[in-house]
Amino acid sequence: MVKALGEDLPKEKFDELEKFIDSMQTTKGALIEILHKAQDIFGYLPRDVQLYIARKLGIPGAEVYGVVSFYSYFTTKPRGKHTISVCMGTACFVKGAERIATKLKEKLGIEADEITKDGLFTLKYVRCIGACGLAPVVMVDDKVFGRVKEDEIDEILDKYRS
DSSP states (O other): OEEETTEEEOHHHHHHHHHHHHTSSOOTTOHHHHHHHHHHHHSSOOHHHHHHHHHHHTOOHHHHHHHHHHOTTOOSSOOOSEEEEEEOSHHHHHTTHHHHHHHHHHHHTOOTTOBOTTSOEEEEEESOOSOGGGOSOEEETTEEEOSOOGGGHHHHHHHHHO
């Protein structure tokens, strides 16, 4: 076990990440690919994982953190099993995304960037999903739900609860 911000991160996960990095032809220009793999393995990118990657690639930790903090896909905090993203782009906002977000917060009992008590869901707001014609849009993991109405939220959540 490796301690990270009060957590124990399994050595096996570091071993898996090391094996992935070592299997690459070259790591030059591969930071984003490695971060994706690390997030797949750990579920998020805590500081210790970022520093491990920096050491393996021979680059500053600040460079790794800069990439992690720039892209909204990456997270430094644990997430629930399913990530619910509410698009807050202009088209979605105008078509009621704020009401959808409020309803989701109420149903899940959490605020944005929090995890439900059962560890099943994380709620987050995103700038734009790129499906403006389907506004308002909610994404659960990689599935897009378009023209979402408040009364459809229970049905959407139930698909992921079972």
